[in-house]
Amino acid sequence: MRGTDENMRVKSFSNQIGRRAGLLLDAFVCALGAAMLFPFLWMAEISLRSGDQTMSPRLLASFPLEWSNYRIVWETLPLARYFGNSLLVVATSVAFGTIVTICAAFAFTHFTFYGRKILLAALLGTLMIPEQLLLIPNYMTVAALGWTDRYAALAVPWMTNAFAVFYLVQVFSAVPREYRFAARADGAKPSAFLWRVIVPLSKSSILTLALLKSIANWNAYLWPLIVTNSKEMRTLPVGLLAFSTEAGTSYELLMAVSVILVVPMVFLYFIVQKHLVQAVPSVENLKNES
C-alpha cells in the first residue's frame, strides 16, 4: 500500500472545495466542542465574581477575581464534612466494589459450574432495568435494614452491577488460556492465579473501571438525598442541592460549591481519558503480549 495513513488523509482533501469543506467542518465541530465546555467555564467564572456582580451577563464581570467566595462557602457550610463524606463513601464503595466485581468476573470466566447460564441470564436481565425504578423499593430495603442515614446505605448498593461485571468478564476472557494452563501446571490455586496473573494483566482495565465507578458514585445526588436525613451525613452533591434552595441569588457562592464538586472528577477524568475509549466494550485491552 502506497503512502501512510496521513498521506491518504491529505489526499482526500486535495481539491479546493474538499479542503474548504473540511476546514468548515473542523471549525464547526470545534465550535461545538467549545459549546460543550462553555457552561463549565461560566461556572468557574461566576464562582469568582463578587456578590454584586453575580447577575451580570457579561463574561469576567468582576475583575480582580474574587477568590474569597471559596473561603466563604467553606466556612459557612459544613463543606469539609460533606466532602469528607463523599470521599469516604466513594473510597469504600469503589474499593470493595472493585474486589467484588473482580471475583464475580473471575468466576464466570474461569469456572464451569452449575447455574452459570441462569446467572448470566439474570445478570443480563438487570441491564434492561432503568435505575430510577429501583429507587423507591431500594429505599424501603435500606430502611428495613436499618441503614438509613448511615454510610452503608450510600456505599453498598452501588458497589457492583451487571455492566461492571460484564466489562471485566470481557477483559478476563481476553487473557490467553495458556496462562491458566501454565499457572495450574505451576501448582497455582485459583486465587493465586487470579491475584497474581489475571489482575496484574488486566490492571489498566480494572483501574479504568474503578475510576468510572468513582465518578458515578461521587456525582450521585438523588440516592443520597433519599437515603440521608441528617445534615452530617450529606454527601457533597446533596449539600449543593440543599444550598441551592438557600442560596437565592448568591450564584457566585453556589457556583463555588459547584466547582468544588466538579473539579476532583475533572481531574479523575483526565487520568481515565487515555483508556476511556477502550473501556467501553471492546476487544483488546491487554497491551502486554510477548
Added chain:
Amino acid sequence: MNDKKSWRGTWQAWLYLMPAVMIVAVFGLYPVIHALDLSLHVRYDYYRNLVFERGLDNYVFIVQDPEFRLALRNTLLLVAVVVPVSMAASLAIAYFLHTRTFLSRWVQPAFFLPLAASVLAAALTWRWLFHTEYGAANAALTAIGLPAVGWLTSPEWALPSLVLFSVWHSLGYNILLFLVGMQAIPPQYDRAARIDGASGWQRFRRITAPMLGPVFYYVSIVSVVHAFMTFDEAFALFGGERAGPMDRALTIVYYAFRKFYSEAEYGIASAAAYAGFLLVFALTLVQLKMNDRRGR
C-alpha cells in the same frame, strides 16, 4: 476452564460469586418485584409496615390523574425530540472525531468532560445561563436583536429548556459509544473505498453507517430508555416542588418522585414508576422487533 462441570468447581465458583450476586440480587433484581408489589399497595400504614389492601387502584388513579397525564405527555415529547437530535448530533461528532484524528485529540476532552461532571452542577450553571433577566442566553438573544425568553419561567419554554439541557448532557455518552463502534470497523474497507474514489459523505453512507448497525441500535435503545426516565436533569434544573412553571417539565419519574418524597404516597409513586417502566419496556420491544424486520 475445565470442560467439565464439577461440584468442586461449582462450590468454588459460587464462593467468588457470592458477594456480587447478593448485591445485585438485593439491590438490582429484588427491587423490580418489590416495586410491582408496592405499586399494588392500596391501603397501608407506612410506619407500622402494614398493608391492608392490595389492588390496582393506584394504576387507576394515575390514569385518571391530570398531573400524570401531563407528565406522560411531557415525557413522550421529550423522548421524541431529545433522542433523534442527540443521536444525529453524536453520530456526526463521533464521525468527525474518528476521521480527523489530529484535531480530535484536543477536542475529545471537551465532549467527554460533561460525563465526569455532576449533572447537578451542570444544571445549576444552566439555571444561571437560562436566567430570564440576567442569564447569558437571553443576553445573547437580545444582542442579536431577538426578544428575551423566559427559559425557566414561562410555561412554553420550560420543556424546550429541558430538551436543550438533556441533549447537551447526553452527547458525551452517545459520542463515546459511536466512536467506539466506528473504531471497531476494520479500516481496510474505508481505505478501499477511498482508493475507489468515494467521497467522504459517500464513504460514510455506504461503509461506516451500515457497519455501525448494531451500535446504532444499542444507542437508540439506551437513549430512549434514558430519555423516558428523565428525572435527574429535570429535578436539577428546576428543583423543588413544581417541575417548572405549571409543571410543564414534569416527567413520569418526576411525578413518581414527588408522590413519594413530598406526599409520602409511595403506592401511587411506585405505580407511576412501574407504569413508566412497562411503557419504556414495550417501546424497547417495539424497537427490537423493528430492527429484526428491517435488518434481515
Added chain:
Amino acid sequence: MEVSLNGLSVAYGERTVVADLTAAIASGELVALLGPSGCGKSTTLLAVAGLLNPSFGSVRFDGRSMNEVPTELRDVGMVFQQYSLYPHMTVYDNIAFPLTMKKWPKADIRRRVDELAELLRIGELLARRPDRLSGGQQQRAAIARALAKRPKLLLMDEPFSHLDSSLRLELREEFRFLQQSFGITTLFVTHDQEEALSLSDRIMVMADGTMLQYDTPEQVYHRPSSRRAAEIAGHPPMNFLEVEGRPWTLGARAEDWLLADEDSALVRGRIAAIEKTGKDTLLKVRAPSALLRVYASPEWPVAVGQEIGLRVRPGRAHWFDSGSGERLAAEPERIQAESGGGIR
C-alpha cells in the same frame, strides 16, 4: 516416571477428539506426538496434564490413575507454543513462580533459579520482562520454569514452532541434551516430522484422534505401519502409485528412486519442474496417474519437459493395502516383478 494411557478418549461435547489411545511411555523417554493439525495430539497432551478431562479411559502415572487428581497436584511441567511466560513478571519471577507456589524459602528459590538460568544460558536476562526477550530466549525461560520444581513429567506443546529454523535446531539440540541428562520423561507435541524424527526416543503418530503407529523414529520412517503414517512422517511426502487391477498401493520416498531405462522402468513420466535446494535436486515428475516427487542424483541428466524412467531402489518399496491403507507383507513385490510393470 512411567506414564501410561489406557483407552484414553477425550470428547468436546458431541465430538470425540481423541479415541481409545493406549500406550506406555517409559521413564526418561522422550515421546513425540506427531500428526497434522486437528489430529488430537494437543488434546492428548492436555489430558495427560489434567487440563482436560477424559471421557473414557485414564492416564496413569507410575500405575496410579490420575483421573481424580487435578493438574496442580500432578507434578508436571509445561511449555507452550506461545504465551508460556507471564508477561507482567520478570524472567526471574517467572521461573520462581512454581517454587513460590510451593512456598519455598527465598534463598532456595534464588539458588534454584540461578542454577536453571545457567543451564539454559539465560543468566543475564533474569531481570527482564518477556517482551524484551527474543523468541528463543523466551522459550528457554519457559523451559527453565517448567523444570524448576523438578517435575516427574515434562509436557511440551509445539514449543519450537514459532522460532526461526536455525534457532529451532540449536534449541532442539540443547533441549535434548538437558532432557537426557535429567532423564525426565517427556511428552512432546509437534507437527514437524523432522523435529519428531530427530529428537525423540519414540514417536506416536496420530491422525483423526487415533494412534496410527507408536515406534522408534527408524521404524516409523522405514516401516510405516500404514499409508497415512507414511504420509505424516517424511518430507517430501511419500509417493504413492496404485497397482492396476490389484488392491495394492506402492509407496516410495523421494530419495528411494533410481534412474531406469525402457525395460526396467517401473514408471515413466515427464519432468514438470526442477527445484534445486542447495544440496538437493527435487524433480516433479508427471506420470500417467500420479505426480511424483523424486530426488535426483547429481549425475542424472534432467531438464524440464524431458521424459524420464524411474524404478524404486530395491528393498525400499512400501506396500499398502489400497482399501485399509495398512502395510502389507513383501509378497506383492514378487508378483509385480513377474508381471513386469503393470503399474500405472
